[in-house]
Amino acid sequence: MTKVFVNLPTSDLERSKAFYTAIGCDINPLFTDENAACVVWSDDIYFMILKTEFFATFTDKPIADPNQVVQVSVSFAQDSREDVDAIVEKALAAGGTEPKPAQDYGFMYSRDIDDPDGNSLGFLYMTPEAAENGPEHVEAH
CATH class of the missing domain: 3.10.180.10 (2,3-Dihydroxybiphenyl 1,2-Dioxygenase, domain 1)
Structure with missing residues (x-):
């Protein structure tokens, strides 16, 4: 089975972790640090919530503000x-x-x-x- 990882930018990692745990997700501490958190939706679906600055290191493209686009x-x-x-x-x-x-x-x-x-x-x-x-x-x- 393919596992799905969705990467999302955040301006506030602690706020994002609190939000996703409040709606029923778990945080995998093995893949969580000061730059990112691994949000577990199911055995096969994960969100990597990345500080915007860290997210930007994975691409040369500009990072969109999800409040605007x-x-x-x-x-x-x-x-x-x-x-x-x-x-x-x-x-x-x-x-x-x-x-x-x-x-x-x-x-x-x-x-x-x-x-x-x-x-x-x-x-x-x-x-x-x-x-x-x-x-x-x-x-x-």
Whole structure:
């Protein structure tokens, strides 16, 4: 199985660690230091939260300010609409913001969060019927 590592810049490493642990993630101390934290979403998905200055050492390109531009939005499927709402409420309580209202398409329900640095996260629930057969095969309610 491929493991996924998503690198995100932060202006405040301690604030980011607090945010991600508040929404249910763990921090792997083996890959965490004064420049970066390894946020564990699952056995196969990790975020490397990197101080912006440290993040910049990995590229010659300018580092975008995630409060001003979106280059990537990472989305996580949840087991129910209630699970989507629960993680978003945790994220809001931990300092995240919700940039737009929930999107309800009947077959799919999603909500977005910006972490305290402005990095975009999406949380969604898709009905099993839609996930299996595609949205065009789901009856409108």
